[in-house]
Amino acid sequence: MDKGYVFHNSQHCNYRKPFGAVTINQEVILFLEVKGDQCKAFVEVIRFDGKTENISMKCCDNSYECNSKLFKAIIEVKNQVGLIKYYFRIEKNNSVLFYGNNDDLLGGIGRIYYENPKAYQITVYEDFNVPKWYKEGIIYQIFVDRFFNGNEDGKIINPKPNSFIYGNWYDDPMYIKDTNGNISRWDFFGGNLKGVRKKLKYLKDLGVSIIYMNPIFKAVSCHKYDIADYELIDEMFGTNEEFKLLCEEAKKLNIRIILDGVFSHTGADSKYFNKYGNYESLGAYESRCSPYFQWYRFFQYPDKYECWWGFDNQPNVEELTPSYIDFIIKNENSIIAKWIKLGASGWRLDVADELPDEFIMLIKERMKLVDNESVLIGEVWEDASNKISYSQPRKYFFGKELDSVTNYPLREIILSFVQGYIDSVTFAKKIMNLKENYPKENFFSCMNLLGNHDTERVLTRLNNRMELLKLAICMQMTLPGVPLVYYGDEAGSKGSKDPDNRKTFPWGKENIEVLKLYKTLINIRTENEIFTKGDFNININYDLPKEVLVYKRDYNKKEGIVLINSSNENKKVTIDISNGKYKDIINNNFEYFIGEQGLFLNLIPYACKILIEN
8 A cells, every 4th residue: 555645743733632631531532634545544542551442533524635534533531540542543455554653752743654653642630730839930959068058157067977077168079988989978068057048038039939958857968868867957957946947937038948858768877777876766777676677678687678779878668668658648747747837838759760659649648738739849850741660650740649840851952952962843842742741730830950969060061151051041931840940050150960060159259140141031030921821832843944943932912932043153033923012021122013924033143032022
């Protein structure tokens, strides 16, 4: 059979209605266009349980192309969340071909297959809402030990035994390791909660409305991902009362606090495991009679146990152990409830891939009972809608788990585009794939980062090129999602991966040009609700220069347009937009009057323009 012409675009309403993810009990209408006579078309639907359903498509009267037929089928979603996959089968004269997703699985326009077609995805979820304060916020991430020492005399409070204290705030961090490569002395600069509290007005002036802090509970390390006691603020950072005071003072400035929840493992040097006998409690390492023994996974007691990524100072826990669930989640004053009652407004779950879905769902339920306006964020590095970990499809975005995830996919496509590694067409395909796969509330709530404690600093990633940094921040502040600024990035901090990306904030040595850039673009986002509430549209436009990106935001009958030129050459662009008057809000007061022929622009090298319709 001659393959002829077969076409489907999962991201266009002419071929799939409604767009993207759908709520339960809806129906999805699919259209397939086929050129030629006497053919039959079917939709092969793979349901949640893996069973395949063969749906015959009906021929419609109208088609979009001459000498072609338009076939239609309806997928009944029913009352079940999960992923539906589909592709098409076309039969003619006893021969068969298929039409499925493209090779990159990015949705949109697919391709013809003769066997083993790749399937399109439909995400089915239970409807929910993410609190407004989070969706419309600006997040600032703080690695507490490296942010600011709030003590008047600059002294470091409660230094830990055998620790290494830097002699100068501006020293480069390093790890002190033994001959086996293990940390022998943890290093500290002395940042604390009092320091965060003293810098609240600075953060407010920057435009921050949410503070997310790396772990602050008692632990032997500087990073605190090896929790020793979930019930206490680390003594080098302060006290539980100081945390409560920080939350109270932050809320007066309309700033919320989000905590880092490390629940897939504890520290070996903790009251629960107590490998070194530093705690009065009977730890799991010390005795099988320990109340914490069943929390851990021992292969050969006591020295061989499951660890997080093989680090023996971070033994994994069995999260679904009833006593662990009670302690972390269910008890009246559980860890989840305790810290929200003390003032936290949400949790970011470290290594969410390591946590069972049931455990995450229980956390969400408990949080909402304590504070219905709280937010749950997960550390996920890939597309969170179809993530598989330990051979299990995850349920993050089906309505009962995560409000938001760390948006590493967006980080990569922003930085790759401004550096010229991908073109505007590829950018558009990748971001539209996220929009198609994610429920709307999740898509507009993703934690949009350009760097954090697990990546190189954004300025370092961009080879210290200010012109590229401007483009990246412009995109971060105008795309859907919640922008995150990693402490010091706004001051021009540089550094490769850990520990260089965890240098101290350069107080008194800030890069004023970078700081001004961040303030300007944060202000543009917060002062123009079109960027916090507006719908998002981007065309896969092969006519644009490959270095030029154009996307639109729409809200309350107004349009915002963002144009990026990532090249070192002038680029001429024609934009098809409605009649009206547009203002370039980066280059103050320059107005564009739009006529029937659209808008013609000459973008200088590394230009970013933000146009708002008056």
